[in-house]
Amino acid sequence: VTIHDIARELGVSPSTVSRALSESGPVSAATRQAVHGTAQRLGYETNRAARSMSTGRMHSLGLIVPDLRDPFFAEIAKDAQSRARDLDTAVYIADTDQDPVTELDVMASMRREVDGFVMCAPRSGDAELATALDGTPAVVVHRRVPGFACITADLAGGMRQAIEHLRATGHRRIAYVSGPSESWNATERLRGYELEVDPADRIVIGPNAEAFEGGVAAVERVLAATATAVVAYNDLTALGLVARLTALDVKVPHDISVVGFDGLDVASVARSLTSVDVPRAQAARMAVDLLLRGEPTPETSVVLPTQLIVRSTTGPAPDHRAVHADRHG
Amino acid sequence: VTIHDIARELGVSPSTVSRALSESGPVSAATRQAVHGTAQRLGYETNRAARSMSTGRMHSLGLIVPDLRDPFFAEIAKDAQSRARDLDTAVYIADTDQDPVTELDVMASMRREVDGFVMCAPRSGDAELATALDGTPAVVVHRRVPGFACITADLAGGMRQAIEHLRATGHRRIAYVSGPSESWNATERLRGYELEVDPADRIVIGPNAEAFEGGVAAVERVLAATATAVVAYNDLTALGLVARLTALDVKVPHDISVVGFDGLDVASVARSLTSVDVPRAQAARMAVDLLLRGEPTPETSVVLPTQLIVRSTTGPAPDHRAVHADRHG
DNA sequence: TTGTAAGCGTTATCAT
């Protein structure tokens, strides 16, 4: 069922039907009414491909994520598609599996089919990204790329909150277990740590490719460094830390405090994890809005606030000697 | 850059270029070579909208999931889009947030834009689903819907493996903590339990809307029922159980054994969870293949095998009195 | 083997 069917039914021309349906020209109230009526009755649905051919607008957007298995990105995907649906645009999804080459490939193959991209924490270099985009509107989420609209979170600020909280409860030796070294996220978080902690006092463990495993693997070194608190690259890493610490019978937070990063629903509830919340839903929604309703110019970049959520994996620092005795005695 | 540009460049007709590019007609080896060459050089990419208009094929598929935050579905989404990309088809994604109405809505709005649907554990009724599909090819994953190609897993068989394993290690009182009551998944798993356990011996707790929270909340009742082992609706539920048991100082698996369901990567590594693995990647891949390369007739339904993975949350049943003393003494 | 021409469903420009 096409606009021609409606036109024939009503004895008007297809152009009139088109104008009535798309509200894009002068139509008498009566005919508009009639057109909408029979459109409804006939079950008409506009053919997007045809519409795209004449207008150039695709009414769809490309959502590119590094890894859907990461709950952080899964949530962004969920929120982004939800918002896009509200705005009557379909979402093509592509998971790049963290591979820059795949990323560039999917961008190339999707570029012509979409009105723009929402790029989550892309892995390719700034220049390659710009080339692959080649003028296609794009909003970058959770990474800063020069020349593009970016929506990021104040990760360094979140790190500061975490460390200030730990210091306020008596911790002096605070370790950071880092994640993958390449991502913007990773460097930002590390930078936040380095901003807060004097070079002499820093205990940095990592980088680790696998978030959870990295946490597990880092525990021995954290203990060896006699840290009383650890801030993790993300919640999964924190979970790994807690799991391993528990296995070694080191009590959290009695012997050691652990702070996660991201504020994932699953993670927080799973271990009552103290964590720095990163506003994912808001970022996803803003990205889609910016792409679809605004003009995503480089100047429109925004930095969302982060927020430390204190739960039960952090507590007062133990007396240092006591902890040490505990562990070896 | 269109086929006309290539045609002009080479002094041939657009149709020849089209034939050469789509391998859909007789073209001399020489011209085909030439066409591909300049196509490459000019950076030609076929306009899918235009192609769709003449062929009717969209080269895209709709992937409908209940909730991307559930790692089970996130993984399916990842695997499905990966396979689809190999087959040169784009993937529209829609997260229905478990809402049957939203589900039917997105099906209606996507139906014309896709060659078919991969529907993951849909929440609508059989009849509504069929109506909304209205002839659009579809493969249903993890639910059985009469009249459609379905890819499911042998959940009852997995449940049997779990219970047999527990029995073999001395457990007699085996509880089941169920999940949401409405889904096919949920009823299948429960059915598996009921198949294995005599009515008199059954300890069923739930249903629970939220997987993890359900596990947490179920613990007191599990203990009150003096079960020595629990099979959970899924891994998240199992994690909830373990978390709460640990908090109550009930040792897993010393005092009580816990079996998860799904075999999620995160979950298994997180708690070394014994779990019934459900082949997600295979299901996703098969669904896409069936949709894109085969004919998804009702007869092509397949049931994938499940597999109990024994890790460290299960162990021999404790002496019943000893456990009881432990808990209250 | 290649070219011509019609058609896919919509929008947009221009008359009327």
Add this chain to the structure above:
DNA sequence: ATGATAACGCTTACAA
């Protein structure tokens, strides 16, 4: 306010 017509880029009979 409405209608005819061209155009979007591609595929596909059909003709050469």
